Amino acid sequence: MDFKECYRDTVSSVAAAARSGCKERARELIRKGFSIDSRDNRGWHALHEAAAAGSKDCVREILSAAGSGSSDECRAYVNSLTHEGESAFHVAAQRGHLAVIRLLLKAHANINQSTNDLSSPLYAAVDGGHKEVVRLLVSKGAEVNGLHTASCWTCLHQAVYKRHSEIVRILVRVCHLEAPDDHKITPLFVAAQYGQQECLEILANAGANVNAQAADLATPLMIASQEGHEGCVEVLLDRGADPNxxxxxxxRQLPIHAAAEFGHDGILKRLVAVTDRVCDRGEGMVSPLYSAVRNHCKSFELLLREGYSPDAQDCTDLLGVRSPLSLALSLAPNKSQRESLRLLLAAGASLNEDDWLYALAVDKTELLQLILEHRWIASPENWSRSVAVSNQSTRTVLKLQELREMVCVALSQIRFAPCWLPLLLDAGLEPSLLLQPNMLEEAESGVLNYLLGFVNWSTLSDPLKHILEERLEEKTWTPHGNFESIPCLSHLCRLQVRRALGSDVLMRTAVAQQLPVPPLLHDFLQFRDVPKPACTHSSRPPAPPLSHRILEYYRTHKHRHVL
Structure with missing residues (x-):
C-alpha cells in the first residue's frame, strides 16, 4: 500500500478526485501512475469514493485502470472490502446510484456480498428506499430472503419498517411472506406494530397470514391494538384476523385486553363488537376490565357502558386479585385509580374481604370514605331484603354478605379503629354489631368510650360488663364519668329515635332537621356530642406492610358471626 499517496485527511489523490466527481482529474492522475488502490483509515479506495459520489464517469475510469491487469485481479479489486466489510457495489446501492450499479455489475461485482453487520446491497437499497435499485437487483437475482441483522430481519421486514410501500410491492412477489425473525415476528406483524397500514394491506392482499403469532403468542391484531393503530386493526379484522x-x-390475553389497558377507546369499541363475551365472566378467563384498571385509563367506562360486569371473575390464581375493584384498591394511592374506584363502585361492584382490608387495615380514611359515598349501610330490619335508597341515586345498599365481611374485617383490625369507627357509625352502622368481646378487650380507651356513647351501656350482657370491669381493675380503660351510672333520659330518647328512624337514615340524611324539635337538638340526635377518638398511632410500633397484614388476616382468620 502506497501511504505516500495520502493527504493529511488520509484520502489518496485519485480517491479525492473521485469523491469530487472530477473525471478529467482522476484520468490524469491515473495516467501519471497514481495508485487507485491506496486506502484511507476506513479502508476505502478510489472505487469506493467514486461509487459513493455516484460518478459513473469516475467509476468507468477507475474500472478501466483496474482492468489493465488480469481478470481475477480486476474482480478482486471491484469486490474489495472496507474495514466495515463494504464493497463499492454496496456503497452505491446504499446511496441509490443506479448507473454506477449497472457498471459494477458488468465488472462482476458480487451482488450478494455481505458486510460485517450482515447487510447486503439489496438490504442497503431497501433501507434507503431506492425503489429502482431494488427492482434492478431483484431482476438480477439478488438473494431476497437472506437474514441481514442480528435479529434475523429480511429485506421485507426492513421495507415494511421503513414504510417503503412501493418496495414492499416489489418484494412480496419474490420474498417469503412468513419469514420469521428471532422472535418469530413476520413482516406483516412489523406492519401492524408500527402502524404501516398501506404495507399491511399489501402483505395481506398478497396472502400473508394475518394471524401469525410471535414467540410470545402475540398476534398482529394484538400488537396493533396495543399500539393504538386503529386503521391497521380495521384492515386486520376485514382480512379475517381472529380477535379471540x-x-x-x-x-388467555386477547387484543381487547391490550386496547383496554392502553386506553385506545376507538379500537376497544371495535373489538367489543367482535370479541366473545365469555372473557367477561368465564372461568379461566380475565375480563378486560382488569386491564383497564391496571393502567388507570378510562376505558373501563366504555366497557361498563357496553355491559361488562363490574365484578368480572375471580382472578386470584391468574392475577393475584379477586376482582377489578380489588385491583383498583391495591393501586389506590394514584389519583387516577381513585376515579376507577369511584366508577366501579357507582356501577355496583361487590366488595369482598380483600377490599375491606384495604379500606380498614390502614390509618388513612380516604378509601373508606370513597366506599361509603357509594354504599348505603341499611338498618337491621332491612338486612335480609333489597332496599331502594330514596334520593340517593349514586348509592347502592350493602349486601348482607358485604356487611358481614366488613364487620368481620373491622373486628380483626381494632388497631385502626380510631380511624374507621367514626366513619362507620356516622354512616349508620348498627353499633351493637361491634359490641364483641375482642373489641372490648383490645380497643383503646377513646375507641371504647366512643362506641359506648352510641348504645345503652347499662344493658350490656354480663360477659361484656365483666370485660369492662377487668379493664378498669387493670387500668387499661379510662371511662367517661357518665358510664358509671345509668344513661340519662335524653340519651335513651335519642336511642329510641335512632331505632325508630333507622340508624342509616338518621346519620346519613337531613331527617333530624325535619323533626319537630329545637334546632339545638339536631346535632345531639345525630350523636355529634360524642367525642371522637384520636386517629393516631404514635405510641404504638409501626404496623407491618398492608400485604403482610392481609396474609396474616387469612392465616389467623376466625369468622365472627355477628349478623
Missing part, C-alpha cells in the same frame, strides 16, 4: 385468539401463555 389467545395471545399469551400465562393467561
Amino acid at each position: 385468539l389467545s395471545c399469551s401463555s400465562d393467561w
Whole structure:
C-alpha cells in the first residue's frame, strides 16, 4: 500500500478526485501512475469514493485502470472490502446510484456480498428506499430472503419498517411472506406494530397470514391494538384476523385486553363488537376490565357502558386479585385509580374481604370514605331484603354478605379503629354489631368510650360488663364519668329515635332537621356530642406492610358471626 499517496485527511489523490466527481482529474492522475488502490483509515479506495459520489464517469475510469491487469485481479479489486466489510457495489446501492450499479455489475461485482453487520446491497437499497435499485437487483437475482441483522430481519421486514410501500410491492412477489425473525415476528406483524397500514394491506392482499403469532403468542391484531393503530386493526379484522385468539401463555390475553389497558377507546369499541363475551365472566378467563384498571385509563367506562360486569371473575390464581375493584384498591394511592374506584363502585361492584382490608387495615380514611359515598349501610330490619335508597341515586345498599365481611374485617383490625369507627357509625352502622368481646378487650380507651356513647351501656350482657370491669381493675380503660351510672333520659330518647328512624337514615340524611324539635337538638340526635377518638398511632410500633397484614388476616382468620 502506497501511504505516500495520502493527504493529511488520509484520502489518496485519485480517491479525492473521485469523491469530487472530477473525471478529467482522476484520468490524469491515473495516467501519471497514481495508485487507485491506496486506502484511507476506513479502508476505502478510489472505487469506493467514486461509487459513493455516484460518478459513473469516475467509476468507468477507475474500472478501466483496474482492468489493465488480469481478470481475477480486476474482480478482486471491484469486490474489495472496507474495514466495515463494504464493497463499492454496496456503497452505491446504499446511496441509490443506479448507473454506477449497472457498471459494477458488468465488472462482476458480487451482488450478494455481505458486510460485517450482515447487510447486503439489496438490504442497503431497501433501507434507503431506492425503489429502482431494488427492482434492478431483484431482476438480477439478488438473494431476497437472506437474514441481514442480528435479529434475523429480511429485506421485507426492513421495507415494511421503513414504510417503503412501493418496495414492499416489489418484494412480496419474490420474498417469503412468513419469514420469521428471532422472535418469530413476520413482516406483516412489523406492519401492524408500527402502524404501516398501506404495507399491511399489501402483505395481506398478497396472502400473508394475518394471524401469525410471535414467540410470545402475540398476534398482529394484538400488537396493533396495543399500539393504538386503529386503521391497521380495521384492515386486520376485514382480512379475517381472529380477535379471540389467545395471545399469551400465562393467561388467555386477547387484543381487547391490550386496547383496554392502553386506553385506545376507538379500537376497544371495535373489538367489543367482535370479541366473545365469555372473557367477561368465564372461568379461566380475565375480563378486560382488569386491564383497564391496571393502567388507570378510562376505558373501563366504555366497557361498563357496553355491559361488562363490574365484578368480572375471580382472578386470584391468574392475577393475584379477586376482582377489578380489588385491583383498583391495591393501586389506590394514584389519583387516577381513585376515579376507577369511584366508577366501579357507582356501577355496583361487590366488595369482598380483600377490599375491606384495604379500606380498614390502614390509618388513612380516604378509601373508606370513597366506599361509603357509594354504599348505603341499611338498618337491621332491612338486612335480609333489597332496599331502594330514596334520593340517593349514586348509592347502592350493602349486601348482607358485604356487611358481614366488613364487620368481620373491622373486628380483626381494632388497631385502626380510631380511624374507621367514626366513619362507620356516622354512616349508620348498627353499633351493637361491634359490641364483641375482642373489641372490648383490645380497643383503646377513646375507641371504647366512643362506641359506648352510641348504645345503652347499662344493658350490656354480663360477659361484656365483666370485660369492662377487668379493664378498669387493670387500668387499661379510662371511662367517661357518665358510664358509671345509668344513661340519662335524653340519651335513651335519642336511642329510641335512632331505632325508630333507622340508624342509616338518621346519620346519613337531613331527617333530624325535619323533626319537630329545637334546632339545638339536631346535632345531639345525630350523636355529634360524642367525642371522637384520636386517629393516631404514635405510641404504638409501626404496623407491618398492608400485604403482610392481609396474609396474616387469612392465616389467623376466625369468622365472627355477628349478623
